[in-house]
Amino acid sequence: MKTAATGKIIMAKRTKKTDPKSEADIVSTTGHEVQAELAEEKAAPFPESEPVKTPKPSSRKKPQPTENGDGAFPESKPVKAVKPATTKKTKTDKTTPIEASPVTELPAGEISIHTLLTEIPAKKARATKAKPAENTAPASLPVIPETTEPIANEQLAQVETYSRFSDYDINLFKAGTHYKLYDKLGSHVVTHKDVVGTYFAVWAPNAQYVSVIGNFNGWNAGSHQLNHRWDGSGIWEGFIPNIGNGEVYKYHIRSNSGEELEKGDPFALRWEEPPRTASIIADTYYEWKDNDWMANRYQHTALDKPYSVYEVHLGSWARNTESPNDFFTYDQIADRLVPYVKQMGFTHVEFMPIMEHPYYPSWGYQITGYFAATSRYGTPQQLMNLIEQLHQEGIGVILDWVPSHFPGDAHALYRFDGTHLYEHEDVRKGYHPDWTSYIFNYGRNEVKAFLISNALFWLDRYHADGLRVDGVASMLYLDYSRKHGEWEPNHHGGNENLEAIQFLKDFNVAVYSTFPDVQTIAEESTSFPGVSRPVYTDGLGFGMKWMMGWMHDTLGYFSKDPVYRTHHHNQLTFSLMYAFTENFMLPFSHDEVVYGKGSMINKMPGDEWQRFANLRLMYSYMFTHPGAKLMFMGSEFAQTAEWDFGQSLDWAVVQYECHLGVQEEVKALNHIYTSEPALYEKSFSWEGFEWIDGSNDQDSIFVYLRKGHDAANDVVVVLNMTPNVHYQYRVGVPAAGEWKEIFNSDDKAYWGSGVNNPLPYQSQSTSWHGRENSIEVTLPPLGAVMFKRI
Numbered sequence: 030m031k032t033a034a035t036g037k038i039i040m041a042k043r044t045k046k047t048d049p050k051s052e053a054d055i056v057s058t059t060g061h062e063v064q065a066e067l068a069e070e071k072a073a074p075f076p077e078s079e080p081v082k083t084p085k086p087s088s089r090k091k092p093q094p095t096e097n098g099d100g101a102f103p104e105s106k107p108v109k110a111v112k113p114a115t116t117k118k119t120k121t122d123k124t125t126p127i128e129a130s131p132v133t134e135l136p137a138g139e140i141s142i143h144t145l146l147t148e149i150p151a152k153k154a155r156a157t158k159a160k161p162a163e164n165t166a167p168a169s170l171p172v173i174p175e176t177t178e179p180i181a182n183e184q185l186a187q188v189e190t191y192s193r194f195s196d197y198d199i200n201l202f203k204a205g206t207h208y209k210l211y212d213k214l215g216s217h218v219v220t221h222k223d224v225v226g227t228y229f230a231v232w233a234p235n236a237q238y239v240s241v242i243g244n245f246n247g248w249n250a251g252s253h254q255l256n257h258r259w260d261g262s263g264i265w266e267g268f269i270p271n272i273g274n275g276e277v278y279k280y281h282i283r284s285n286s287g288e289e290l291e292k293g294d295p296f297a298l299r300w301e302e303p304p305r306t307a308s309i310i311a312d313t314y315y316e317w318k319d320n321d322w323m324a325n326r327y328q329h330t331a332l333d334k335p336y337s338v339y340e341v342h343l344g345s346w347a348r349n350t351e352s353p354n355d356f357f358t359y360d361q362i363a364d365r366l367v368p369y370v371k372q373m374g375f376t377h378v379e380f381m382p383i384m385e386h387p388y389y390p391s392w393g394y395q396i397t398g399y400f401a402a403t404s405r406y407g408t409p410q411q412l413m414n415l416i417e418q419l420h421q422e423g424i425g426v427i428l429d430w431v432p433s434h435f436p437g438d439a440h441a442l443y444r445f446d447g448t449h450l451y452e453h454e455d456v457r458k459g460y461h462p463d464w465t466s467y468i469f470n471y472g473r474n475e476v477k478a479f480l481i482s483n484a485l486f487w488l489d490r491y492h493a494d495g496l497r498v499d500g501v502a503s504m505l506y507l508d509y510s511r512k513h514g515e516w517e518p519n520h521h522g523g524n525e526n527l528e529a530i531q532f533l534k535d536f537n538v539a540v541y542s543t544f545p546d547v548q549t550i551a552e553e554s555t556s557f558p559g560v561s562r563p564v565y566t567d568g569l570g571f572g573m574k575w576m577m578g579w580m581h582d583t584l585g586y587f588s589k590d591p592v593y594r595t596h597h598h599n600q601l602t603f604s605l606m607y608a609f610t611e612n613f614m615l616p617f618s619h620d621e622v623v624y625g626k627g628s629m630i631n632k633m634p635g636d637e638w639q640r641f642a643n644l645r646l647m648y649s650y651m652f653t654h655p656g657a658k659l660m661f662m663g664s665e666f667a668q669t670a671e672w673d674f675g676q677s678l679d680w681a682v683v684q685y686e687c688h689l690g691v692q693e694e695v696k697a698l699n700h701i702y703t704s705e706p707a708l709y710e711k712s713f714s715w716e717g718f719e720w721i722d723g724s725n726d727q728d729s730i731f732v733y734l735r736k737g738h739d740a741a742n743d744v745v746v747v748l749n750m751t752p753n754v755h756y757q758y759r760v761g762v763p764a765a766g767e768w769k770e771i772f773n774s775d776d777k778a779y780w781g782s783g784v785n786n787p788l789p790y791q792s793q794s795t796s797w798h799g800r801e802n803s804i805e806v807t808l809p810p811l812g813a814v815m816f817k818r819i
Contacts, residue, residue: 184222188241188253191221191228191268199262205474208539210482211400211490214264215296216310218273226270227310229255229280231294232475233446234263236282241269242291243278243307250281250289263475277307279440284447293397293440295451295479300385300397302404306440311401313490315413322420323492327546329376329425330494332572332612335709336657337699338427339375339665340618341366342392343383343406346662348677359402359411367418373665373692374699377425379497381619383412384431387438392619392674394499395466396431397441399483402491409491416492425494427550428487432480432536433500434466443467451476457517458526461503463510471504472528480532481539488544495548496540498571502554504529530569537570548572550614561612576613576656579604584621587647590634591729591751591811598726604654605718612713614657617664622672630667630691639752641667641687642781642811645694645774646748649813652698653735653746655712666692690780697779701772701815707744710737721745721761721798728753730808732760732798740764744771745816747808754784755808760816761798767791768804768816775809784809789819 193213194202201207217228229241240254255265282290293300297308317323328334347365349355357365370378383406385398393403402412416426435451437443442451452467453459459468470476487493503509508516508524519527540549551560551569554577562568586600622628633640633647644667651658663678666688670679682688702708711717721732729750736743743763749755762768769789775781790804797803808814 185224185270188255188267188269189221190256192266193217193228193230194264199260202262202478203474205477207478208481208485210478211296211486215294215298215400216278218310218312219268221268224270225273226268227272227276228266228268230264230266231255231280232263233265233282235285235446235448235450236265237285238283239265240281241278242281243276245272245276272310274310274312276310277301278310279307282446286447288447290447291440292445295442295445296400297398298401298409300401300404303387303389306387311409313409315410317417317492319417319420319492326494329423330546330548332713333710335376335703337375337702338377338379338657338659339370339373340379340381340659340661342381342619342662342674344389345674345677347680353676356405358407359415360407362406363415363418367422370419370424371422373696374703375424376703377427377494378419379427379659380429382429382431388436390674393429394431395436397436397438400486413491420492427495427497428493429499430484430487430496431499432469433504434461434464434468436466457515458507471532477532477535481536484536484540485543488540488547495550497550497552499552501533501551504533505555505557533569534564538564541570551575573612573614573657575616579613580616580621583647583650584632587643588632588634594729594750595726598729601731602723608655608718609713609715614659615651615654616659617651617661618659619661619672622661622664626671628668628671629664630669637687639811641691642775644691645779645781646750646811646813648695648698649774650748652702653708653815655718657712665695687780690778694774694779697772705742705744706737706739707735707742734763741818743818746813747806748813749808749811752810754810757805758808759797759803759805761800761803762792763800764818765792765802766818769819770814771817772815773809773812775812781812782810784812786814
C-alpha cells in the first residue's frame, strides 16, 4: 500500500457541533453480564437485548428486557433514551452559534451526505468551552467552575460508578487475549438505576486525570471525571446519565507529566465527518436479512471455489453527475454498485479502507477511527445495508484492514495518554519513514487485544467475509525501508520483527477459530516463507497472499512490443515455478494505476487495436492462471485516465466499442471462470495445472492445461502473444474426442477481429506435445482461446 500523502499528515482541528435530539434516539448495549457487585443496578443486559422503553426519570418505572439474541457475537435491538435534563447557564455563559454550511441542491429524492450527518435537531444550545482544570489541581479533585450547575436529576451523580468489566475481562485484557474489547471499552448506552445514559471506558494507564467533554457539558474538562480502576489495568470508566446516541464527545486527558490532551475515543463506533474530529455515541444495531448467505458462506469462500474480486474505492467509484463534488451515500452506492457487480460476474467486492480517516487523499490507509465506518458516506447501518444487499446477490465482501501503521493526528491514537501508548516508543520500531506514520507496539498485550478485537469487530458486526491485511511486508522486517543504523536486530541478530510475526499468527488463529468460513489475505511482497500456511506448521496462518511477483512480471511482459517478447518468454513461465508455494491471489490493484504509472490500457504497446487486444489477452491469461483474481475498478472497462481518487471513474468511455468490448470480455471471463471447475477447483495445487507447451519462445505461444477434480472438465488454454494469425496450429490434448472452443478473446463482441474456431475439432491420433492425441486449431492475433472436450 502506498498513500497519496508524501508529507506530514494534516492534523485536523476538532470543532464542536450541536447535540442531536434525544427523543427516540436509537442506542445499543453490548457485552457480558456486569460484575456481581453491580447486579442490583438496572443496566441493559449483556449481550444486547430487545428494545427497552425507558420513561422519564421521574416515573421510576423499571424497564423489562427480553432474552438475549443468538449467535457467537449477538447484538440487540436498541434502548430508547429519555430526553436529558438541561444544564442551566448563568449570565457568564455564552452560546456560540454553529457556522452554517452551504447547502447543495440535489435531484428530487436524493439526500446529501451533509444532511444525513449534520441535520440533527439540537437538545440544547452549545455553550462555549469552559476553561479546563489547572495542572496544579490534584487528579482526584478536578476544578469544577462555579458557573456550571449539576444535572437536574438529583438522584444520580454527574458520573456514576459503573463497570462492564469483570475480573476475568481484566485478566484477559492484561494478557492480550481479550478479543471482544468493543463490548467493553468505548461508549455504550445503558440503563442504570432506571436512567438511560452512557457508560464510557478508555485505556489511559499513564494519565492522572480523565474526563469526558462534549456539547452536553459545554466542553468543560472539569465537570465529568471518570473513575480510575483499582486493578492496575489503566482503564478509566464511569456512567454519565441522560446522554445517548448522537452526542459528540472527546476525552480530556491530563498525563502524569501534566500535559493536557483532547482525544477521540479509540473504540468509537462513529466519528464526526472530517475535518471535525470528535467521536459520536452510536450503535451498530441492524436487523440483518442475509441469513441464507451467512449459513452457506463457506460455499463461497472455500479455497476450491471461484474467487474473483472487484476492488473498489467508495469515494471515487461513482459520484452524482449533477453534483460531482458530493459523495454518494452508502445507500446510493448500493443502488448502483450491487447490480453492476452482479452483472459483471465478480464473486467478491473488496472495499479499500472504510474505517474513519481524517485525510481523504490517504485513500483510507491512515486510520484514526478503527471501529467506525467513515461518516463521509453515511451511517453504520447504511454500510450494513450495502453489505447485506451484496450478500443477497451472492457477492462476498472483503475489507481492507490496516494494522501496520496509523497517523500522528493530535486527536487520535498517537501519544494517546501523553506517552507512546499504542505505538512503539523506539523510533526505530515505532515510526514508518515511507508513510510518515507510526507503527503499533505489537509486543504490548493491550495493543494486540485492541487490534485483534478490531479485526473480529468487522467480521462480527458488519458481516465481512474476509480481511485483506495491508502492509504485511512492512510489519515482518525491522529493516523494512530503513538504512543501515536506522534499525536494531532482534535478539537472534536477525532482521525479522518477531513481535509482529507472533501478532499476525495470533490474529489469524483468532479469526479462523471464531469465523472459520472467512478468508484473510496478506498484501506481502517478499519471499517470507509460509505466509498462507497454517500456524501449526510455523506459517503465518493467512488464507491467501497477493502474488506480487506475478503482477510485476506480467505487466513487464505485456508492456513490451510483441516483436521483443520472444526474448522475455521466461517472464511468464517463471511464475509457475513457485505458483503453489503459497495460496496466491493475482492482483491488478489500485497501486498499479497511480503515481504516473498510467492506466492498464495505457501500459499496452502498439496502435489502438493492438493495445485493446493486448489488454484482453492479458486478462485472459490472468483468469486462466492458477490463483484467485483481483481487478481494480475502472480496469474492467479499460479506463484511459489514471485513477483519480478525487473524482468518479470515467464511465462515459463505455459508450465506445473498444471500451465496451473489454467490459464485455471481463464479464465473459468471470462467467467462464465461475462455470468451469477446472479453472478454480485446484487453483492452489500442482494438480490443477500442466504445461502442454511452455517452450515455444520463437512464436511467443503458450499452451497449458487447467484441471479440476473431474478430467472431463479439463480446459486447454492457448495464448498467442503476437499479432500473427496461426492457421492449423497443432496442439496436443489430454484425451481423444471432440474439442470445442469455449472462449476467444478475439471475438467481435469484444472488439476483436473475429478470428475463431466455429466448429468442434475431432482429435487425431497424431502424437504431439508428448500426448497421443492432438487437434489443429486457428490462433487469433494477440488472442487467447480455450477448448473443452464435449
